[in-house]
Amino acid sequence: MAAAHEPEVIRDKAAMRAWTRRRRAEGKAVALVPTMGYLHNGHLSLVSAAAAASAGPVAVVVSIYVNPGQFAPTEDLTTYPSDLAGDLRKLAAVFCPPDLYVRAGDGRPDAGSSGGTVSCLEQAGGGYGHETWIRVEQLEKGLCGSSRPVFFRGVATVVAKLFNIVDPDIAVLGKKDYQQWRVICRMVRDLDFAIEIIGSEIVREADCLAMSSRNVHLSREEREKDNNLKALHRTRSARKNGNPCCKCRYDDFVHSMALSISRSLVNARTAALNGNNHSQQIQDQIVQTLTEAGDSSIKQRNFRNPFDVNADCELESLVPLERVDRPAVICVATWFGKVRLIENTEIQAPP
Amino acid sequence: MAAAHEPEVIRDKAAMRAWTRRRRAEGKAVALVPTMGYLHNGHLSLVSAAAAASAGPVAVVVSIYVNPGQFAPTEDLTTYPSDLAGDLRKLAAVFCPPDLYVRAGDGRPDAGSSGGTVSCLEQAGGGYGHETWIRVEQLEKGLCGSSRPVFFRGVATVVAKLFNIVDPDIAVLGKKDYQQWRVICRMVRDLDFAIEIIGSEIVREADCLAMSSRNVHLSREEREKDNNLKALHRTRSARKNGNPCCKCRYDDFVHSMALSISRSLVNARTAALNGNNHSQQIQDQIVQTLTEAGDSSIKQRNFRNPFDVNADCELESLVPLERVDRPAVICVATWFGKVRLIENTEIQAPP
Incomplete structure (x- = not known):
């Protein structure tokens, strides 16, 4: 699903909110596909599902953001694969925000961290950095959560941030990351987000390997x-x-x-x-x-x-x-x- | 500040969302004053601050909801003072929702709790009940948080729910509950809610006792x-x-x-x-x-x-x-x- 023209690239929160307001004023539903980029056909199937998610016209925006909030300091944040130029060629509208987390030192006279993971930020001094986390307390613990204790906390938090910035009517997630999908569904229900969550089926390579x-x-x-x-x-x-x-x-x-x-x-x-x-x-x-x-x-x-x-x-x-x-x-x-x-x-x- | 006519009483989430859409279509900003009811002049000063919060026209809605998510099982949920009829006489538009928490047994064949606090629901079996909580991990710990460990978790969570249901442009909180105010400000910043938070000054009785x-x-x-x-x-x-x-x-x-x-x-x-x-x-x-x-x-x-x-x-x-x-x-x-x-x-x- 290649875009016929240059993609619309939205780089900050205010512009993203304005984009959604414009699309809604045009009578369109807004659908968000949150990703960490390096897009394959599995992602593009989510974009197709988003475009088809409503009987009326739908404006689809794909967010590309490698979320430092879901990586532990020992994990592969810096080596996560990336190909922004390649990604943009495949899309029509893309939200590529800068760092979405306030670091302890941002705009403050005292020194603080910047860049890198934020999973353990609440343990740092200062008291000005990001420290709000959404916990889906049972679903986050089992399966992958047992070996990655901060992972679903980070996923739920960044998805809530994206929901509040993009303000979509619909969001599409892949069911390959099944626990992640269930965590987001539960968060949306429990926090009363007015967003329809669509779980999209696993897409496979020709030889049946699930795309990742x-x-x-x-x-x-x-x-x-x-x-x-x-x-x-x-x-x-x-x-x-x-x-x-x-x-x-x-x-x-x-x-x-x-x-x-x-x-x-x-x-x-x-x-x-x-x-x-x-x-x-x-x-x-x-x-x-x-x-x-x-x-x-x-x-x-x-x-x-x-x-x-x-x-x-x-x-x-x-x-x-x-x-x-x-x-x-x-x-x-x-x-x-x-x-x-x-x-x-x-x-x-x-x- | 008495309402000149019968107040508009909104009782469910869908009606609340429709109310906000109508007010916004009329060109008004929407301001929310979240309360647990039993209103005194301190609350009414928040309503006045909300009405004056924007240069343009503002539609103010006061939510009245004694939040079971912020009381520990040992605390005074059932004896919290209440006077809904008296409250309604003082207001123009009121959101009085039913229980905002999904209980483990709701709509499910297996038995589950209903009513009462939900602070410790994640420890109950079932896996269908409310289990999503917002933690502002440093601010929630000190001061009142040290003696009420689930309190600010419950406050942040219910305020986020109200934000997602009411979808206001502005929310007004009292600075008498100072830590609560700071917790909500931090949550709004960290989760990117597009809501302006106004902290309203303490209102006192004639003899200087702060109203509560x-x-x-x-x-x-x-x-x-x-x-x-x-x-x-x-x-x-x-x-x-x-x-x-x-x-x-x-x-x-x-x-x-x-x-x-x-x-x-x-x-x-x-x-x-x-x-x-x-x-x-x-x-x-x-x-x-x-x-x-x-x-x-x-x-x-x-x-x-x-x-x-x-x-x-x-x-x-x-x-x-x-x-x-x-x-x-x-x-x-x-x-x-x-x-x-x-x-x-x-x-x-x-x-």
Whole structure:
């Protein structure tokens, strides 16, 4: 979905608010697609969903902002992939704000931090910096929240900021980041935002790998830097072929490991729909599929938290279930070297 | 400030949003005065400030909602004073919403709580109830926050909900509740609400007591139920007169104690402006004034936390200061029997 002309690039809050007022005065609904940029076809499917979200005319704006509020100081804020020029070519209207967080030193005589993460800003002195956070207290804790304690706090907060700046009627989020989607839905309900949230389905590559900005790190170049993956590849090659110089191609090896996530979810879903609905059994089956793909030596090779499988969670609250006997979602997170991939599958109507 | 005609009473969210759209279409700015009802002249001064907040026409709406999200289960939610009929006579447009919190059992087959506080709802099971809270992480901790840990979380959250429902251009809050005012200012800045917050000055009774809904509990009838106050009165009478049947009137006694707060603040402010700006000295002087008014035997008589004096805090961050050498606020909270009274004084331009 390429823009036919130069995109409209909005760079500050006041201009963004004025843009929305103009579009609304033209009788259009305003739809926001919040992103961190480096857009792929998954993002563009959100833009299409936004444009089609109302029977009447819709003005769609995509925000591009790598949110320092959702990264812990140890995480990859500075290496998050970026391609603003490429992104702009794909869009019609873009909100590219400057830093959205007030830093302790901003406009104040006392020294303060600037740039970098803001996750722990409330611990810094001064008392002038950003310190307001939105907590969705149960939903933020499970699944990815257990390993990334400030993540959903940062996501909810920046999305609320974007909602207050853009003032949209509609917002579209991808259901690939399922917990994030549920956190935002709950925040909108609990804080009475007058915004319709649309969850858009997962978009996949031709080979079924779910699209993600982090897939770029699965490239040959990136992977070859990864000693864990190399070691694992050598181990598997040695076992299969009796010598360390294997016949399977390195690219194929990594890609098949990544693909095993979606394969395991398809199998789990089929099993649940056929009445094999014990969560523990479903989980064991997924782990087995992933283990076979990744070789049973993964744990010995120091892969971090190789399989974070949650079979199954209630669809809306994400509370763990013993059986898939009501609408549920199965979530999987896996580290491939330094890349964390997540996927999920909904089971809307279990037998 | 009595309304000349029947007030417009708005009872649900959709009607409230429609009201704001109509007023805005008429070219008016919309100003919100959030209250918990039981209106006194202090509240009505906020309504006047709201009406005068813009050069153009302003439509003012007062919300009346005793927020269950800011009371701890041990606090006085059910006994908070109320007089809706009396309130409505004083106003032109009122938003009186039903319960604004989704309870775990609402519309769900599983049982859940309904009514009562929601401060600790996230600890209950279910996962369907309200669980989104706004934390202003530093400002919420000090002063009143240290004795009421869920209070400012609940205030910030309900004000954000009201902002999202009413969608005002302006909101007016009283500076008597100084920390609350600063919490809301910070939330608005940090979450990018497009709302101008006006802090309205303290309004006093003819005798200088700051107006508060809780003053009603200082009535003779309420006070006579209070054994702590009676005992203190007897002690002081006995000391002064040599016998337990004192000459000072009970009403005057309690009132003079309450008034000692404002007297102590006037004295502290004068001292600071005269260059006696050591916070510890200012604090000691306030405590001395209060102690003289309340008799030095207060602590022995089991008054809870009799003097919660914070001299002095930086004006915006409420960070404690060693000296009043920059804009500051002095805050005092005192228990009189079962009533907690708070007051403050700003020092905008210390010498």
